[in-house]
Amino acid sequence: MKKDLPSRWIYDYFSPSEVHKHAIKGTIYHGNSDIQEIVVAETHNFGRCLILDNEFQSFELDEFIYHEALVQPAMIMHPEPEKVAIIGGGEGATLREVLHHKTVNKAMMVDIDEKVVECAEKYLPTFHNGCFSDKRTVLTFGDGRKFIEDSDEEFDAVIMDITCPLEEGPAYKLFTKEFYALVKQKLTPHGVLSIQASTTSPVALQTYTVLSKTLQAVFPNVFPYAAYVPSFALLWGFCLATNDLDPAQISPEKIDRRISERVNSELRFYDGITHQALFNLPKYLRKALKEQTHVNLDKNPLMEQYPGLADKD
Amino acid sequence: MKKDLPSRWIYDYFSPSEVHKHAIKGTIYHGNSDIQEIVVAETHNFGRCLILDNEFQSFELDEFIYHEALVQPAMIMHPEPEKVAIIGGGEGATLREVLHHKTVNKAMMVDIDEKVVECAEKYLPTFHNGCFSDKRTVLTFGDGRKFIEDSDEEFDAVIMDITCPLEEGPAYKLFTKEFYALVKQKLTPHGVLSIQASTTSPVALQTYTVLSKTLQAVFPNVFPYAAYVPSFALLWGFCLATNDLDPAQISPEKIDRRISERVNSELRFYDGITHQALFNLPKYLRKALKEQTHVNLDKNPLMEQYPGLADKD
Amino acid sequence: MKKDLPSRWIYDYFSPSEVHKHAIKGTIYHGNSDIQEIVVAETHNFGRCLILDNEFQSFELDEFIYHEALVQPAMIMHPEPEKVAIIGGGEGATLREVLHHKTVNKAMMVDIDEKVVECAEKYLPTFHNGCFSDKRTVLTFGDGRKFIEDSDEEFDAVIMDITCPLEEGPAYKLFTKEFYALVKQKLTPHGVLSIQASTTSPVALQTYTVLSKTLQAVFPNVFPYAAYVPSFALLWGFCLATNDLDPAQISPEKIDRRISERVNSELRFYDGITHQALFNLPKYLRKALKEQTHVNLDKNPLMEQYPGLADKD
């Protein structure tokens, strides 16, 4: 009897008074790097998951939604993406999605935490699917901003798959106007920047709208979009920024054709139809995005805030 | 200090090992009808909410998403909806959405529980917005199936806003092929049926796909769709069924024009762009819908099941 | 299936990182007085319970433990308790325990909240057991301190059954040295003061030890004691203060004899043996009580604090 009652729960607070929680069956791996606590656990509903500093990163059974949503629109929109940079993405699933593209001949990935990648290699095989040893992969460890600054390369796509700017740490410098301006310099003429852009929950919408506004201060074309990730129980935000390309200018048919021509794996989330869902945000989100005026700068960077209980009687 | 720790929580189990929960500030109303326990509570994040038999129904701050998603596509697609039937929808918000349409001259609503409507009238003013006393409203109480059977009317739209077929009770007879066939007989030639169709969570996808399949056994055109409802933390499922109309055949511009011509209120969720998001389901959902073969019949009706812990080691 | 998952939980935070929680089947009563929110709910494990401002007060199935522990040692120790004052105790169970004593000819109870007593009369019959209409009962409503100040009576026992001094409000003035000095003046020579004295949990031990110390600043004899209350999941603290009587000076046999002579009801918790358990505190609690030096004064009264997360890495 007691065995059937799940005893170990990980909480994801949407606010102090709203929580989504998963029970875990057991821990596959636990360790500490210099940077964070790393846990790989087995959940009941969504298979294995990676947890960094008590925050869920992604889950085996639906990470395809998050990672296809982050990577595929950028890659498919681009006429011929050959060189791609990935910042973050330690599980390897972002890299996996990039390498599905036959056009790619170089995928440079930089992650701050070598131990996360080691751990993913051992314990998250369905996430990376062997892509760390693909010949096109160049994997380095260090600060993503420094990587972009120091790079001599130009990229057809830059994919940002890093944790939200929750607190002090290197991540907060990867969401500012200054950083995005650096990225823009390293993009080829049709180059695309794609970022994960936090939750679109109406109780914590600031990050998503500020990141979109900040990209608009740098790029001529900015397209916030969103996908529901069941294991997160959230409509998750993303944002594309380009010099010239526009996701509304590519037809569902063209998307499906490019997928069949370029992608050597069956996508499970993204296709021409899904593309329509991603980029047609509900009216209330478009309104919130439009009303945001704040641009995120190095000198006073955004730290993600959770709504408090200030409104409590 | 202790005051800041929320002490009263309502749980919404997605499964025994996955929970979304809201803390409530206090209870506005509590009572029991013959049918169910009725609670109106004040949440921290989403304002007032209606809770029937411990299940959240809708929340003040984002019920517009659920109710516009349920009502507006059906109403806008129809060339000129004049007579509408609503089954369920005790909060009054479904009726409110219907009555926003100037074309409507009769809105017949039947709910099983008079006490829910009384309670909504008093405690949920922003939900019904006075629509119970609109001259076009005909409100009756009783079984929805009997209402359809006995009705001499024909409807341009039938909107089903009832709780999921979780257990024994009248609701389960409102989700079967036999019932939908009855509805079809009472629809005008361009008539539209719109139903709320449970969660699309991959861990509890059966109801959504079976309802879609069941409608297909009756109607030539069936269109499952979905909208993210933040307070539910779920991508919520809906389904349209028609004889001839098709949501893909109406352009965003036409939708926006019809809204401006017919709707005497500012919609906050639905418009031409949002319509694209609603009806372009992600690939994995389309696949699950396609694979479902079960049709829900009176003789062995669906009872919603939650995934157990059978997979537990 | 879903029905079997309890969806409504009341939390009792021992600290922000330790919680004891009960699921409730349903609400029997809900209302607001001028002073607080009042809920009577039905729990799965412990029957009905009274909840004031989201704090559990007592539970049907084990309130006998709390109330006998609070009342019986004082009453049994006293050679012949005739006149008793009760401050607080709105459920009526403290009064019930007092009136079990044949020696009592007057039981004066004062509670701050008339609505709690009305609610108990209707919904908590096993708690009060009809004692509000006992001829010996004198029930008034108002501030307990004012009641003591204004009273012309002298009491053989004063029983304090009020909520902990958690925040601003009248309760905090009922735990100070000045108040206890007032009480002392209104006690007969062998008079006994008995108070509920908060949790003895080592993570929140301040209130218990300060109250004991404060009583010592007024009374020659002070005896902190404790009883485990299962529904609270806590070893609950109490304190006796007297001029001359000593719980160690009354033998188990004498206790049992007095119970059989004086008490016209079968006690379920308290007897001569239980008395030994109550007053022989474990060594670590005696040490903590001994080390406390703070006396609670009107000018800077104790507000119960919960341990924060300051120690968090």
Place this chain on the structure above:
Amino acid sequence: MKKDLPSRWIYDYFSPSEVHKHAIKGTIYHGNSDIQEIVVAETHNFGRCLILDNEFQSFELDEFIYHEALVQPAMIMHPEPEKVAIIGGGEGATLREVLHHKTVNKAMMVDIDEKVVECAEKYLPTFHNGCFSDKRTVLTFGDGRKFIEDSDEEFDAVIMDITCPLEEGPAYKLFTKEFYALVKQKLTPHGVLSIQASTTSPVALQTYTVLSKTLQAVFPNVFPYAAYVPSFALLWGFCLATNDLDPAQISPEKIDRRISERVNSELRFYDGITHQALFNLPKYLRKALKEQTHVNLDKNPLMEQYPGLADKD
């Protein structure tokens, strides 16, 4: 902000509708033996704790209560305990308590899981305090029942510190009449058996009362007792069984004298006064113990049951 909300919780279900839960700061150790999952975690309120198969075993800050309560009454009652057997007790704290006694010249400990002991040696130093390398310690690994069967020794005390008989596994054979009869044969004339005997919670009282009754079927003298363990939020049950000794026959003064003569460490929980609290159970527990008639036999051994939701409306 979010950092202050504890995200990792371990639940201890008292029943499906009553839970006590601790948040943990982080995991110190995680591993799997052949027998169980082993976790050492850091809690906010009670320091490090050992968790076996998702069940809390003991906590750094108050394990002294549990372990002194389990060991010291047996050891102090005995006129001169020299040889002691410990079954279970992998943390080492039971052994530590035994070795505090100068009279002991041999302490034989057998645990089923070598990995738990290894883990305790490394990560729970305050629990074992180096006692595994005491010269008087004889540590072996294997089944406790086989150890007793095969032993040529006679013991002055046998201490059972094993997990509750929750499910299939070797532990359930260590709580039966047949096993206790074996133990009795291996006790010296004044020998004492002391066991941990599960919770005394009124919602799950079966194990405690059956174990007491079962010991009574073997031993002339049986003394159930109990101590509140704050980190468990439970009054925890223990039971002593002897041929001749009786805890009521030893005065508090004699207890304190024996402690000062024999014990080379300062006890924090147990002394002459605490002894009175331990062995004077509240009346309702004595009644439940008296009413139990079931004796636990090898052929149909007790499996601990948790109260279900059968009573739910």
